[in-house]
Amino acid sequence: MKILRHYFILILSFLLLSGCPSSMGVQVPFATTPMKVVDLMLEMAEVKKGDVVYDLGSGDGRIVIRAAKKYGARGVGIEIDPELVKRSRLNAKREGVDHLVEFREQDALTVDVSPATVVTLYLLPEFNRILRPTLRKELKPGSRVVSHNFDMDDWKPIRVETVDGGQLPDHKIFLWKIK
Numbered sequence: 001m002k003i004l005r006h007y008f009i010l011i012l013s014f015l016l017l018s019g020c021p022s023s024m025g026v027q028v029p030f031a032t033t034p035m036k037v038v039d040l041m042l043e044m045a046e047v048k049k050g051d052v053v054y055d056l057g058s059g060d061g062r063i064v065i066r067a068a069k070k071y072g073a074r075g076v077g078i079e080i081d082p083e084l085v086k087r088s089r090l091n092a093k094r095e096g097v098d099h100l101v102e103f104r105e106q107d108a109l110t111v112d113v114s115p116a117t118v119v120t121l122y123l124l125p126e127f128n129r130i131l132r133p134t135l136r137k138e139l140k141p142g143s144r145v146v147s148h149n150f151d152m153d154d155w156k157p158i159r160v161e162t163v164d165g166g167q168l169p170d171h172k173i174f175l176w177k178i179k
Helices: 002-017 035-044 062-071 082-095 125-138
Strands: 052-056 074-079 101-105 118-121 144-148 159-163 171-177
Touching (some): 035 062, 035 144, 052 062, 062 074, 062 082, 062 101, 074 082, 082 101, 118 125
Parallel strands (some): 052 074, 052 118, 074 101, 118 144
Antiparallel strands (some): 144 171, 159 171
């Protein structure tokens, strides 16, 4: 049954994408990452105070806000939807970490990720594939890439964890280190 739910979510995502314009032709629909998944993503990436966490497709900002609040890391959220950028900025201010994080209205496929030590993703597989050359070229050795639910095609993760989704499908988290 869970496999059928995964396929349903993927099919629904692709149907939604077919009608959502962006500068690259499609836009990923906003879906929140549960906080237990956020926490495990940051733990797997071994985020610490000196890190700079970039979240591509940052939605409401919860990943970079959590990295700043829990670990003292700096963060940059990249989000194409201006309303979500506004919401993220308000959330950061409310959580008292607006001095550590920033949110940019930008297409995730066009961002310079070279300052990042950690990149988090919750994008569909085709976007992850498109991002691979940029991540490999711009990230320094030792930088970590963590993806929620979707792998990076033929990149072999160094760690994969599963979080129980309850009534929804389980969540997979993939971790890679740039060499």
